[in-house]
Amino acid sequence: xxxxxxxxxxxxxxxxxxxxxxxxxxxxxxxxxxxxxxxxxxxxxxxxxxxxxxxxxxxxxxxxxxxxxxxxxxxxxxxxxxxxxxxxxxxxxxxxxxxxxxxxxxxxxxxxxx
Amino acid sequence: xxxxxxxxxxxxxxxxxxxxxxxxxxxxxxxxxxxxxxxxxxxxxxxxxxxxxxxxxxxxxxxxxxxxxxxxxxxxxxxxxxxxxxxxxxxxxxxxxxxxxxxxxxxxxxxxxxx
Numbered sequence: 147x148x149x150x151x152x153x154x155x156x157x158x159x160x161x162x163x164x165x166x167x168x169x170x171x172x173x174x175x176x177x178x179x180x181x182x183x184x185x186x187x188x189x190x191x192x193x194x195x196x197x198x199x200x201x202x203x204x205x206x207x208x209x210x211x212x213x214x215x216x217x218x219x220x221x222x223x224x225x226x227x228x229x230x231x232x233x234x235x236x237x238x239x240x241x242x243x244x245x246x247x248x249x250x251x252x253x254x255x256x257x258x259x260x
Numbered sequence: 261x262x263x264x265x266x267x268x269x270x271x272x273x274x275x276x277x278x279x280x281x282x283x284x285x286x287x288x289x290x291x292x293x294x295x296x297x298x299x300x301x302x303x304x305x306x307x308x309x310x311x312x313x314x315x316x317x318x319x320x321x322x323x324x325x326x327x328x329x330x331x332x333x334x335x336x337x338x339x340x341x342x343x344x345x346x347x348x349x350x351x352x353x354x355x356x357x358x359x360x361x362x363x364x365x366x367x368x369x370x371x372x373x374x375x
């Protein structure tokens with residue numbers, strides 16, 4: 147099955163700096179890669195996603211890049227703010243039979259220091 | 261966006277009792293729902309895939325007799341933790357895909373504490 151590796155596990159930056167989180171996946175059939183932000187005790191919230199036919203996508207301060215050949219994708223947050231502090235998960239979606247399945251990375255705890 | 265509602269948000273139960281968690285898709289029909297378990301500061305681990313009208317598909321290592329899943333309608337899946345023990349204490353989250361949309365929608369999660 148799919149295996150998603152995520153690095154780093156923790157990341158601390160100063161407010162205004164950029165943050166980069168990287169993920170790799172193993173199944174070349176994976177075709178959709180979402181990123182989720184999860185605050186303590188709350189549900190994961192989709193912040194950006196990218197499909198396998200696109201190399202880069204940007205939404206204001208957040209961008210995601212995908213390298214299908216190397217099977218890795220990255221989340222970039224620019225001009226970080228304290229409210230960006232949370233756990234971020236990458237995921238890869240594969241199809242198993244008639245169902246889709248999401249496999250998550252282990253998460254990155256991002257701390258933005260004021 | 262689509263809404264998935266999970267209930268209860270918190271539950272405390274005694275060892276040996278059973279607890280039922282509900283996951284509802286409020287504005288769409290979900291033929292498939294997913295149940296995850298999350299330990300503190302850890303990732304979401306898929307427990308099982310719930311299919312409407314058929315048996316759930318459990319991930320390796322998940323006891324199907326302990327974690328009973330029922331998906332009796334296109335908008336409701338339930339997870340019952342039977343004979344709960346303190347080690348079952350965790351955060352349980354459900355999610356669903358909406359037809360023709362790739363993103364997963366998550367319930368609010370249920371914090372289960374077994375005392």
